[in-house]
Amino acid sequence: MPKYLAMIDEKTVEKHTWPEDETVLWVDLGREEKDELQDIVSRLYHAHPVAIEKVLRGHERPSGFLIEEDAIVAVISDPTANVADKTRRPIGLFFGQRFLVTTHFHGDNGLIDTTWNKAMKENMLEQGLDFALYYLLYNHLRHFYQATRQIGQDFERLHVELLREPTKNLALKIVDLRKKTYWLYKVIRPEIKIFALLKEHIPYIKRDNRPYFEDLYSQIEEILTDVEAYRDGLEGMVEAFSGMQSNEINKVMKFLTIISVLALPATTIASIYGMNFWIPEIHWHYGYWYSLIVMFLVTVALLLYIKRNRWFR
Template identity: 25%
Template sequence: MKKAISKINKRRSRTKNNREHLQKKVGQAPGQLIFSGDKKVDLIKCETFIYNAAELAYYENDDIAQLLANREEGKNIWINIDGLHDTEFIEKVGKLFNLHTLLLEDVMNLNHRPKFEDYGEYIFFTIKMFNGVQNEELDYEQVSFVLGKDFVISFQEKPQDIFTNLRERLTSGQGRMRSKGPDYLFYRLIDTIVDYYYFAIEHFAEQLETLEEDVLENADKESLVKMQSIKKDLVFLRRSVLPVREALSGLIRSENKLLKKDTRPFFQDIYDHAIHVVESLESYRDMLSSIKDLHMNAMSNRMNEVMKVLTIISTIFIPLTFIAGIYGMNFQYMPELSYEYSYPIAWVVMIVLTLLMIYFFKRKKWL
């Protein structure tokens, strides 16, 4: 229960921070670069991969302008930037590749919904990336991609990501990434993110199974708090994934020549995966609703059991109270009161009545 309450408090704090960041942007001119998020790294890390089918060169935190100037003709470049708090650096990168200021503004807006935009000479795509589960919480960040004629730029909040395997394959020359154009790398990056959505929904599946078992065994306040926490996570994930479907649909329909004909079917495959993830989230939301109904029914049944026991106890004491009430009246002439064995007889009668009522309740299966 403490973990669930801690998650709710963190979520409230995150919502408060987002509200404060949004207030900074109110009234600002369009294209104004304002970082709307929490600083997650002290220093920006910039990885650069310059490659073709035959060779690859890797650089870390080198001057991008110098690398672009010395790049050989026919080589593609992937620039991965970790850390978005330095507006001057982001603006410098934008000027090097002639990126629109509105695009850079979206890059630095970490609360932006996933979307696709076609700028003609380049394509912009932003999406929520889920890195896995840490301390029973989804670890996520905002990631943006820019696809150009011979380059791909990725903007991330922090260095830890899910592209390790992709980097290894690119470096070792495995697969088709080095022989294909930058649009194929662009596809692989988005595909990796969408594939990791399955790990997120698997996390929810495990949580819901555990929660259902807990509710069946003991429907208490802790289960209700867990349900509320899972519900908020499901809503957030659905809100993050649902626009991805729309963005991918726009990407598929785009006639931009940066997306080659042989690469386009791969984006259709990602679109199908996104639909499947959304459908899974819908089924889990229905499952959570069923568990909530189960919890309410269990609580209601428990209350009914308590009321049944109290009612049976009250019913047993009704005749006993009647007898005690009659002989508790202070009339002067009551023959039974002067009888020597009146007291033990009264006890015997009340005990027999109690046993008969208990027997009757058991015959009726009320006990």
């Protein structure tokens, strides 16, 4: 059953049936009232079919808005508490001079109930429907802040892990966090236009309440800037991870190369003495020890040369 919040005798009153004596009216439709949307809206103004369709199909697109002669129609996407779910709850809005219609046919993460209860408790409709809309969008941005903060914490944790254990395979974690960040960016980016529209001098917003909507626009810009920063930071992290992996491979190759170089003199000398030619040292009593000492001295000399040139660093 739809819920109705009306301004009656300068008090914000909740009704369960359509109030006939309202001055301003907020109607909320939940999961079970999807079929009643057309009837409810038609009692408030002559809505274009595109507006109704936009709200009914809000789950198919992240966000959007439509400017009509008597109302502004918008769909916002409220993210779930856990960004890993990559789930959003579309909230439909019909905002006019004397009415506000909200829809949450796919749930709302408590967004509507929180604002609704606050409006009744503080007689919010006395300040105007635009102020109730402001508080609704304010709580909506709080959810964006929470999602962005979660992305930021995961980013910092992953960054520290990368610096502490550069040899650890973090590719899957980086890719997963990039997917979350890109998803959140795609949800927030379209709503910039909605908040930009509301901060303009539209007739449904009182002069005294306009600074609130300008502040909302500043907040969503800040959120989007943070998400873009994390997105760019993750791209840099991918490059850093690839570079550190290449550096570790180079260290291994360098170590193996040094071992090969150190073994080369002994191998060369052993090869020479292994040839089928007459060599004087073969008939020398100390020839065997002589060849070992030569191998050792040449290897030590080469080792000192490598150390002097800091090839081990």
